[in-house]
Amino acid sequence: MNATTELVNASVKKKWVxxxxxxKDGRGKVTGETKFFSDMALPNMLYxxxxxxxxxxxxxxxxxxxxAAAVPGVVAVLTHKDVLGVNAFGILIPDQPVLCFxxxxxxxxxxxxxxxxxxxAAERAAAEVEVDYEPLLVVSDPIDAMKPDGPKVHEKGNxxxxxxxxxxxxxxxxxxxxxxxxxxxxxxxxxxxxLETEAGIGLVDEQGRVxxxxxxxSPYRDQMQISRALGIRPEQIRVISTPVGGAFGGKExxxxxxxxxxxxxxxxxxxxxxxxxxxxxxxxxxRHPMIVTTKxxxxxxxxxxxxxxxxxxxxxxYASLGPTVLDVAMENSCGPYRIPNIDIDAYSVYTxxxxxxxxxxxxxxxxxxAIESNIDIIAxxxxxxxxxxxxxxxxxxxxxGPFGYKIMGSVGIYATLQRAExxxxxxxxxxxxxxxxxxxxKRGIAVTTGVKGFGFGALPDxxxxxxxxxxxxxxxxxxxxxxxxxxxxxxxxxxAADALNCDISDVYLASADSxxxxxxxxxxxxxxxxxxxxxxxxAAAKMNELLLEAASRILGEQKTKLALGQSMxxxxxxxxxxxxxVDIAQHLHSKGEETRVVAGFxxxxxxxxxxxxxxxxxxxxMYATAIALVEVDTLTGVTKVLQFYLSPDSGRIxxxxxxxxxxxxxxxxxxxxxxxxxTQIEDGQIKTNNFTTYIIPTICDIPEIQVEPVExxxxxxxxGAKGLGxxxxxxxxxxxxxxxxxxxxxxxxxxxxxxxxxxxxIKGKEGKTVGKGES
Amino acid sequence: xxxxxxVFGAPSLALEKKELTLELAENATIEDLLNSLPxxxxxxxxVVREGIRxxxxxxxxxxxxxxxxxxxxxx
Numbered sequence: 001m002n003a004t005t006e007l008v009n010a011s012v013k014k015k016w017v018x019x020x021x022x023x024k025d026g027r028g029k030v031t032g033e034t035k036f037f038s039d040m041a042l043p044n045m046l047y048x049x050x051x052x053x054x055x056x057x058x059x060x061x062x063x064x065x066x067x068a069a070a071v072p073g074v075v076a077v078l079t080h081k082d083v084l085g086v087n088a089f090g091i092l093i094p095d096q097p098v099l100c101f102x103x104x105x106x107x108x109x110x111x112x113x114x115x116x117x118x119x120x121a122a123e124r125a126a127a128e129v130e131v132d133y134e135p136l137l138v139v140s141d142p143i144d145a146m147k148p149d150g151p152k153v154h155e156k157g158n159x160x161x162x163x164x165x166x167x168x169x170x171x172x173x174x175x176x177x178x179x180x181x182x183x184x185x186x187x188x189x190x191x192x193x194x195l196e197t198e199a200g201i202g203l204v205d206e207q208g209r210v211x212x213x214x215x216x217x218s219p220y221r222d223q224m225q226i227s228r229a230l231g232i233r234p235e236q237i238r239v240i241s242t243p244v245g246g247a248f249g250g251k252e253x254x255x256x257x258x259x260x261x262x263x264x265x266x267x268x269x270x271x272x273x274x275x276x277x278x279x280x281x282x283x284x285x286x287r288h289p290m291i292v293t294t295k296x297x298x299x300x301x302x303x304x305x306x307x308x309x310x311x312x313x314x315x316x317x318y319a320s321l322g323p324t325v326l327d328v329a330m331e332n333s334c335g336p337y338r339i340p341n342i343d344i345d346a347y348s349v350y351t352x353x354x355x356x357x358x359x360x361x362x363x364x365x366x367x368x369x370a371i372e373s374n375i376d377i378i379a380x381x382x383x384x385x386x387x388x389x390x391x392x393x394x395x396x397x398x399x400x401g402p403f404g405y406k407i408m409g410s411v412g413i414y415a416t417l418q419r420a421e422x423x424x425x426x427x428x429x430x431x432x433x434x435x436x437x438x439x440x441x442k443r444g445i446a447v448t449t450g451v452k453g454f455g456f457g458a459l460p461d462x463x464x465x466x467x468x469x470x471x472x473x474x475x476x477x478x479x480x481x482x483x484x485x486x487x488x489x490x491x492x493x494x495x496a497a498d499a500l501n502c503d504i505s506d507v508y509l510a511s512a513d514s515x516x517x518x519x520x521x522x523x524x525x526x527x528x529x530x531x532x533x534x535x536x537x538x539a540a541a542k543m544n545e546l547l548l549e550a551a552s553r554i555l556g557e558q559k560t561k562l563a564l565g566q567s568m569x570x571x572x573x574x575x576x577x578x579x580x581x582v583d584i585a586q587h588l589h590s591k592g593e594e595t596r597v598v599a600g601f602x603x604x605x606x607x608x609x610x611x612x613x614x615x616x617x618x619x620x621x622m623y624a625t626a627i628a629l630v631e632v633d634t635l636t637g638v639t640k641v642l643q644f645y646l647s648p649d650s651g652r653i654x655x656x657x658x659x660x661x662x663x664x665x666x667x668x669x670x671x672x673x674x675x676x677x678x679t680q681i682e683d684g685q686i687k688t689n690n691f692t693t694y695i696i697p698t699i700c701d702i703p704e705i706q707v708e709p710v711e712x713x714x715x716x717x718x719x720g721a722k723g724l725g726x727x728x729x730x731x732x733x734x735x736x737x738x739x740x741x742x743x744x745x746x747x748x749x750x751x752x753x754x755x756x757x758x759x760x761x762i763k764g765k766e767g768k769t770v771g772k773g774e775s
Numbered sequence: 776x777x778x779x780x781x782v783f784g785a786p787s788l789a790l791e792k793k794e795l796t797l798e799l800a801e802n803a804t805i806e807d808l809l810n811s812l813p814x815x816x817x818x819x820x821x822v823v824r825e826g827i828r829x830x831x832x833x834x835x836x837x838x839x840x841x842x843x844x845x846x847x848x849x850x
Contacts, residue, residue: 091846091847091848092847092848220828221846221848224818224819224846225819225846227818227819228816228818228819233818234818235830249850252848321848321849321850324847324848324849324850325850327849328849328850358848358850361850362849362850363850364850452850453850455849456847456848456849456850457849459783459847459849460781460783460823460842460844460847462821462823462826462827462828462842463826464826464827464828518827518828519821519827519828522848524848524850525848525849525850535826538826598827599825599826599827600823600824600825600826600827601826602823602825602826602842614849615849726850
């Protein structure tokens with residue numbers, strides 16, 4: 001790891017953006033001092049438990065709660081009859097029942113929810129909820145689900161969304177090509193596996209308002225989903241979403257919030273719910289498994305002439321964010337490449353599997369595996385270097401993107417390839433490959449690229465921030481984007497301190513509380529920094545105006561003749577005529593004048609999305625080049641990643657240490673996607689729902705990681721910074737799979753590259769027994 | 776007074792145009808604006824001006840450009 005940057009003493013520095021400021025929330029989290037909602041307890045608190053479906057697909061004939069209600073200590077047992085608003089949730093399409101009434105569509109479905117004096121009583125009562133089920137045929141395979149005569153998960157049919165995009169003429173592109181490669185790739189159902197499972201506490205305060213403390217990625221959107229289900233106005237609900245013990249997209253959707261709000265309303269007591277790890281496995285959101293058939297063509301010098309893609313995404317029993325995940329998969333299925341002819345046909349399909357939704361990368365890692373594998377196959381067929389073929393095809397600054405829109409933001413992908421080309425790992429790849437641990441192990445290396453838009457693309461997006469000056473001249477910055485582990489609290493403070501010309505220790509962040517902070521949108525889509533950062537800068541400009549006007553009154557000097565200094569304002573004519581922020585603050589507070597400003601930022605977007613899409617295009621993208629060095633034990637198929645190199649372009653760097661940490665975290669999560677992580681579901685039954693059966697990388701599996709950023713100044717947003725959280729994971733699966741091929745000449749068409757799959761691929765070569773690849 | 780309104784998602788489906796120019800009375804509020812639109816679920820809606828969410832009692836100003844957006848999420 002290369003956390004080589006020097007940490008800065010926060011008390012003496014004058015400019016903060018670009019420095020490795022120690023994370024403000026770091027000490028509490030690493031020492032265990034930070035109390036997450038699952039750690040908390042309130043006086044007179046009840047414990048809640050959900051009674052979940054026993055079948056992946058069944059009609060409900062009758063629900064009886066008498067036995068459950070009779071369990072000693074039980075205070076409330078709620079069913080669908082107790083849902084007073086809309087009995088459904090889902091950010092985009094409310095198709096998931098808060099409490100099921102006519103049928104269940106997956107094992108995670110909730111049938112009743114219980115509150116009791118003890119957790120044991122709540123668990124016992126949940127088990128005593130009697131449901132008369134009529135089991136229905138289960139559909140687990142999305143291809144089966146697409147058949148017209150298959151079991152219907154929803155009455156309207158199993159196709160949640162069908163998207164198509166056509167650019168140019170792919171047939172012409174295939175005709176002019178020297179090589180055409182077509183393969184089908186499959187990816188796994190990755191789980192988020194946050195340190196803290198879905199958890200929270202609900203209560204009703206002395207004013208009769210519902211208060212929710214629950215880890216989530218947007219308190220205001222949670223507030224609206226609760227409001228819809230409870231049938232009360234959003235203002236009657238307060239949501240506090242921080243601290244969050246990890247999210248990665250899995251806490252964008254409602255989890256515990258609505259059930260807790262219902263139970264608090266019914267019992268008028270604090271109620272706590274913490275999903276067990278197994279429950280999180282069954283009911284939590286997953287990454288969409290995808291089947292991606294990609295036909296890619298190139299001419300003799302390796303330039304891509306056409307790309308035809310068919311995507312089938314298994315969204316599970318409910319929509320959640322499936323429609324937009326499919327869009328991002330479509331957008332990224334052509335990589336960061338200039339391709340004149342494109343044909344994309346994509347489906348998001350309901351099944352009786354666990355619900356899939358947002359997960360770091362949002363559809364991009366799946367399709368990246370397909371296009372980057374095809375590029376390597378083409379390079380081999382044409383006798384081209386794998387890095388050179390990518391240099392010939394990648395987008396450049398000022399290019400019109402594959403979908404016909406000029407890319408407004410910086411385009412650093414070529415520079416990341418150049419940096420990777422000069423890296424020690426790539427320059428000495430033959431040396432590294434020659435050092436296998438034993439005669440039956442083989443080493444391989446691969447380079448791949450990745451791309452992903454940040455933000456919601458063509459969809460409307462906005463953010464607001466507030467800033468208040470305290471009586472002691474400090475600033476309280478209010479934003480609702482929660483800190484979900486990305487380092488936002490520190491980065492936002494750095495941006496605020498620079499914009500307000502003050503010490504970073506004079507900035508306090510109030511975050512993720514719907515009563516105290518304006519709506520800054522969500523901590524998602526690698527956009528938290530861009531949303532919050534730009535909203536803070538806009539609010540800071542307004543606060544500076546407020547301070548200058550106050551200083552003008554205090555000093556008797558025209559505002560235009562004043563200058564902002566470090567925590568003070570002075571006259572341009574004579575620096576001795578000055579007033580500190582402390583004095584200004586005391587003046588404002590003593591006079592009862594305005595001390596708080598709110599300002600907003602609307603994210604630039606195109607007026608209309610590309611035909612056939614919801615949010616394509618983004619106007620700016622993150623890019624990365626990755627290199628993986630692997631060693632494969634050919635007797636067991638076990639693959640060890642020895643080194644991983646990443647050169648990202650995420651625009652201006654706000655905090656180098658956090659930047660490196662974000663990339664390292666993304667790479668490690670990508671290694672899980674690449675090598676081990678896949679929720680096993682058979683006929684709707686989940687077989688891997690805890691750390692014993694669902695294997696994530698441990699410290700022993702983490703390779704030497706090097707992160708070498710290319711720092712571009714993005715012109716898309718005023719701050720110059722792009723997103724970062726997701727780009728590091730995008731090219732990991734493809735880099736590992738291509739490195740395995742480089743080591744063994746056995747190509748994988750299915751991820752994760754488990755020892756069984758790798759071993760079978762080596763035995764069968766060309767992945768005959770593990771996929772449907774043909775090239 | 777005259778304002779511009781951009782409507783997205785489900786509320787826009789019942790409209791011929793997604794961008795409207797509306798004449799409203801002086802001192803009109805967001806509630807007045809929503810009364811003039813085919814909006815079914817007002818509790819599940821963002822109404823935004825210059826990046827800041829407004830509530831039903833917020834005053835509208837002449838020349839405002841206002842977004843009416845259901846909660847969405849992309850990536």
